[in-house]
Amino acid sequence: MEQTLSLIKPDAVERNLIGKIVNIFEENNLVIKKIKKIHIDIKLAEKFYEMHSARPFFKDLCTFISSGPLVAIVLEGKDAIAKNRELMGATNPAEAKEGTIRKLYAISIDKNSVHGSDSLESAKREIELFFNKD
DSSP, X not given: OEEXXXXXXXXXXXXXXXXXXXXXXXXXXXXXXXXXXXXXXXXXXXXXXXXXXXXXXXHHHHHHHTSSOEEEEEEEETTHHHHXXXXXXOSSGGGSOTTSHHHHHOOSSSSOSEEEOSSHHHHHHHHHHHHTTO
């Protein structure tokens, strides 16, 4: 079985959407293997988004993801990475398909409620970042 990291971002946590988003994962055969609510610091945010460090939006990404509590989840299932990305929908909620998490709950392209690993390599790295002490 494949594993992926999912983050319920601060905008969704603030709006009390954790249960609704978790329910979508579970209804679509993704199993929660680990879950925790944390407030990350800017250093972890910078490490998490290091692949974007040269981009003009890097600072804003880091500031937002560390702006409040988030929920980190290790999801497991058949083709978990692709399944989670399908459930999330397009990064821009205006382009996301009906019924996807971002279409349902995202506020904007920046406050888009969720993150999901985009590859096996990313999933491994991201899971280690958020769950290395567990």
